[in-house]
Structure formats: structure tokens, C-alpha cells
Amino acid sequence: MARPANCSDAEWQARQDLAGCYRIFHLLGWTEMIYNHISLRVPGPERHFLINPFGLHYSEVCAGNLLKVDLAGRVIGDSPYQVNAAGFHPHATLHGAIDDCHCVMHTHTTAGMAVASSAAGLQISNFYAAQLGGRVAYHDFEGITVHADEGQRMLKSIGDKPAVILRNHGLLAWGPRLPVTFYTLWILQRACEIQCAGAALGPALEIPREIQLKCQADAKVVNTNPDFARENFDAMLRLVDRQDRSWRD
Ligand SMILES: [Zn+2]
Numbered sequence: 001m002a003r004p005a006n007c008s009d010a011e012w013q014a015r016q017d018l019a020g021c022y023r024i025f026h027l028l029g030w031t032e033m034i035y036n037h038i039s040l041r042v043p044g045p046e047r048h049f050l051i052n053p054f055g056l057h058y059s060e061v062c063a064g065n066l067l068k069v070d071l072a073g074r075v076i077g078d079s080p081y082q083v084n085a086a087g088f089h090p091h092a093t094l095h096g097a098i099d100d101c102h103c104v105m106h107t108h109t110t111a112g113m114a115v116a117s118s119a120a121g122l123q124i125s126n127f128y129a130a131q132l133g134g135r136v137a138y139h140d141f142e143g144i145t146v147h148a149d150e151g152q153r154m155l156k157s158i159g160d161k162p163a164v165i166l167r168n169h170g171l172l173a174w175g176p177r178l179p180v181t182f183y184t185l186w187i188l189q190r191a192c193e194i195q196c197a198g199a200a201l202g203p204a205l206e207i208p209r210e211i212q213l214k215c216q217a218d219a220k221v222v223n224t225n226p227d228f229a230r231e232n233f234d235a236m237l238r239l240v241d242r243q244d245r246s247w248r249d
Pocket residue numbers: 036106107108169170
């Protein structure tokens with residue numbers, strides 16, 4: 001599939017970023033067969049967003065085959081694919097309700113699900129977790145996310161926090177830009193991986209509260225910087241490109 005008809009330059013750039021992001025997730029092993037989603041708002045007044053076609057692995061997602069959908073999940077334009085209802089709901093809820101929510105990412109990584117399923121949740125006991133303190137929300141498990149009425153409760157749980165632990169389920173990040181959202185999720189994922197690995201070594205060494213606060217303040221400046229996040233993202237795209245450039249079409 002090639003560039004869709006009537007696709008603006010801005011939409012094509014969004015498609016490039018999102019398709020590249022799917023391939024980065026594949027490279028990092030953050031995939032779940034044909035499940036899970038990353039979504040990105042299409043620039044413009046409509047609340048349309050781009051999302052992966054249901055049935056494709058992340059390694060098969062390309063700029064041209066991404067679906068453009070409205071908040072009700074209707075596909076805009078021609079495509080042989082449909083959207084996965086269970087995965088679509090949380091993304092539509094956030095894109096629809098939060099003006100600044102342009103990108104939503106959700107994963108079922110083993111480390112993310114393990115921390116989400118642990119009674120303690122994310123422990124502020126490593127370099128990455130300490131950066132996220134105060135920016136992590138928790139949403140209790142209500143089963144598979146196919147029921148629209150969960151949306152309001154999810155929004156209340158999330159508030160303005162960009163890193164979300166979906167209890168018993170997985171991780172989610174959202175933000176105003178794709179690279180910043182990716183960086184938020186990467187830090188959360190790393191924090192979870194280290195917590196899981198460290199669990200075999202006995203009780204974690206807690207970080208004193210004043211050091212946590214200092215770390216949060218310092219990290220927020222860097223971790224929300226769009227230029228810095230873009231540099232990270234572009235470096236990962238170059239890594240993808242050295243293996244497979246098919247996502248650009
Ligand atoms: Zn999920």
C-alpha cells in the first residue's frame with residue numbers, strides 16, 4: 001500500500017513517525033503477536049488518529065497501511081483492514097478527552113505486566129523509577145477494555161500523569177508528541193525490567209524521599225524536552241533502517 005489519496009504532507013509525516021515507532025517496538029521486543037497499539041493524532045481540527053491495522057504484526061506495519069480512524073473507530077478512507085475494538089477503546093478515550101493527548105502507547109511486556117500485577121506496583125528503587133516518581137498513575141483492572149463505561153474511570157485514574165500502570169494488565173504512556181511519549185514509556189519499561197531482575201536479589205534498596213524529589217525535578221527537564229526525545233527517536237529509527245526500510249512506504 002502506498003501513500004493514501006488526499007494524504008496531506010503533515011499526515012504523511014505522522015504516518016512516517018508512527019510506522020517507524022511500530023518498528024522500533026518490534027526491535028525492542030515490545031510486541032504481542034497482532035495485539036497492542038500505538039496511536040497518533042492526525043494533525044488538523046478533526047480528532048482523527050492513526051493506528052495499526054488489526055491482523056498485522058508490528059514488523060508489517062508501514063506508513064501506507066496504517067488506519068486513519070475517528071473517535072468511534074470508523075475507518076476513514078479505503079482500507080482492507082479493521083481496527084481491534086478491545087485495543088481501540090483506551091486510545092480513543094484518551095485522544096477524545098485530553099486536548100494535549102496526541103500519542104498513546106500501550107504494551108504487554110513481561111516486565112511491565114509483572115510490575116502491574118505486583119501488589120507493590122512500581123518501587124522507587126532504581127535510577128529510572130526515581131525519574132518517574134510523581135508522574136505515574138495507576139488504573140485498576142476491570143477486565144478486557146471493550147466497555148466504553150470504563151473510559152471515565154480510566155481518565156479519572158490517569159489525571160495528568162503521562163506514565164500509566166494498568167493494574168494486572170500492562171503499561172501505557174501518552175503525551176503531546178510521539179518521541180516524548182516513547183521516551184516516557186522507555187523509562188517506565190526500563191524501571192520495570194530492573195525491578196523484576198532485582199527481585200531475585202532480595203529486598204530493594206529504597207531511595208530517600210529528598211533524593212527522589214531531586215531526581216524527579218532534574219529528570220523532568222530532560223525527559224520532557226522534545227528535541228532531546230527526537231534525537232533518541234531518530235537514533236532508534238536509524239537502527240531500524242539498517243535492518244529494514246519497508247516501513248517508510
Ligand atoms: Zn492491553
